[in-house]
Amino acid sequence: MTPVLRTARLVLEPYVPTDEEDFVALFGDPRVSQWMGDGPEPEEATRALFHRVFTHVYDVDKFDVWAVRENGDLIGHAEIKPTEESGGHELIYALAHRAWGRGLGTELARAIIDYGFTALGLSEVHATVADQNTGSLAVMAKLGFEHVRDKPEDDGSVTKVLTVKRPGA
Secondary structure, X not given: OOOOEEOOOOEEEOOOHHHHHHHHHHHHOHHHHOOOOOOOOOHHHXXXXXXXXXXXXXXXXXXXXXXXXXXXXXXEEEEEEEEOOOOEEEEEEEEOHHHOOOOHHHHHHHHHHHHHHHOOOOOXXXXXXXXXXXXXXXXXXXXXXXXXXXXXXXXXXXEEEEEEEOOOO
């Protein structure tokens, strides 16, 4: 079961059904969704994704997915899950545009990495970041992630595969 995590300014907790509209708004903002998967999706697809979090993730305890809140408001989304693309557990997060530029991405990512190392017992955590997403690349560098390889995408862009190792691992 996905636990509640707390940082100095954030609370990460499992989604509740009343989060649907905020989830749709977060994923519907092209400034946010341009860096996620294949980019912005139709609203119906985002709503279906929200419902799958409950039926395909929480109900079967598949991996950890959090609503990210600041002062009670949903301002982001976070996950740590096994993926084939990175070859291990991958950190995934997104913050609403209004939350950018205040160090919350670093705070959020650090909390998930720490959770992966301690609660999940991982020796490393991976991230995949579009090479044009300079903000997330800066956060990953700040947290000690190292570039492992480039993955060319079908549209000609490049995704960077990055890894951070548990201290002493």
